[in-house]
Amino acid sequence: MLNISPDIAEQIKAAICRPEGSFTFECTSPNAFKRTAPSGTLLQVPAGSHLFRLERTASGLLSFTHSSPATGTRVASIDLNQLPEFEQAFLAFTWSPQETHFYCGPRGPGAALASAQGKVSSRQFRIGEDGSVFQIGDDGVEVMGVNVYQGGKPVLFPTAMEAWHNTAKAVEVLWTGKSDQGFIYETVTASLTLSILVTGIEAYAKTRFLELETEGITPNSKALFEAFSSKAQRESGLFQEMEDAVIATRKSVLQQIVASGSMNFQNYDHLKKAYNRTYGIKIGEIGIASQTLNDLQRFIEYRHRVVHVSPLLGLLNQQSVPAQQPVFANKLLAERALRCFDEFIDKLHKASLNLSRND
Numbered sequence: 001m002l003n004i005s006p007d008i009a010e011q012i013k014a015a016i017c018r019p020e021g022s023f024t025f026e027c028t029s030p031n032a033f034k035r036t037a038p039s040g041t042l043l044q045v046p047a048g049s050h051l052f053r054l055e056r057t058a059s060g061l062l063s064f065t066h067s068s069p070a071t072g073t074r075v076a077s078i079d080l081n082q083l084p085e086f087e088q089a090f091l092a093f094t095w096s097p098q099e100t101h102f103y104c105g106p107r108g109p110g111a112a113l114a115s116a117q118g119k120v121s122s123r124q125f126r127i128g129e130d131g132s133v134f135q136i137g138d139d140g141v142e143v144m145g146v147n148v149y150q151g152g153k154p155v156l157f158p159t160a161m162e163a164w165h166n167t168a169k170a171v172e173v174l175w176t177g178k179s180d181q182g183f184i185y186e187t188v189t190a191s192l193t194l195s196i197l198v199t200g201i202e203a204y205a206k207t208r209f210l211e212l213e214t215e216g217i218t219p220n221s222k223a224l225f226e227a228f229s230s231k232a233q234r235e236s237g238l239f240q241e242m243e244d245a246v247i248a249t250r251k252s253v254l255q256q257i258v259a260s261g262s263m264n265f266q267n268y269d270h271l272k273k274a275y276n277r278t279y280g281i282k283i284g285e286i287g288i289a290s291q292t293l294n295d296l297q298r299f300i301e302y303r304h305r306v307v308h309v310s311p312l313l314g315l316l317n318q319q320s321v322p323a324q325q326p327v328f329a330n331k332l333l334a335e336r337a338l339r340c341f342d343e344f345i346d347k348l349h350k351a352s353l354n355l356s357r358n359d
Helices: 006-016 160-174 183-214 221-228 231-235 238-244 253-259 268-279 290-308 331-353
Strands: 021-028 040-047 050-056 061-068 072-079 088-095 100-106 114-117 124-127 133-136 148-150 153-156
Touching (some): 061 124, 183 331, 221 253, 290 331
Antiparallel strands (some): 021 088, 061 072, 124 133
């Protein structure tokens, strides 16, 4: 490990907890940058849900790894064998939702720097709720849906995009089933698809809503509270109580509001209002056609009919026929719904990647 004092380490964590930025420093080490030296982790800094990691192999490959829930894990590697041996080093890391870069070389005027661009890593790194660093997967090892609990409390769970990919995979697997029950089987499978998709959009929207804060985006928690609280709650000083409870509960105000259950991310209007008031993301302006948004709302309504009326509903809009064309629960509908939800989540995620800190 490179020697960095705890105070400096905390300053670094606070400074680099942001969706994009650069981090440069100089250091001296008698062994870390030699061509032949033991392998190991030289630097590891968790900052919010970001992870910055510098490690080397015994063969002289120096790698910078950056990980965040939004972008996954990228690694940029420099071969020290292509550089002269040195003890005094200059290192620079840059990261953004689009790309990652790593620069390294001897410290001093006119010294040549080697550079590398980050690539998606087969090893994914995540930071747990308790600050622990977890490695998920490796070369040739695929892992899905990782959940870690300690003492009955969640420490690590899938990112928003991992949760959505798991949802899409579940729908894909569901439709590989077969039955001799005819159209009724297709009806039930379509109904289950709608239920899975609405659960999936809830999981994505709620998780991403909380992830953004851990990636360095400051939420407007006061505006969110006022949008989803009653007049009595606003006048009672509840928001101030939440601010005062941050240290004791180890939960931000945003986390406390979400945990209160005042908003339902299965509800399109709630989702729309929450992202607008908290992060300034306007659903109508993220590049989705109005017809697609209308379809999304109808699919959510159909899911509610399936859940609260019957999963055997073959005609999903019976109450609106003949004024509307009949909508049947079948594979064609399920495929349309999956494309609709997938487009919505893709555009919402991209909009969240464009957010930046206001400092």
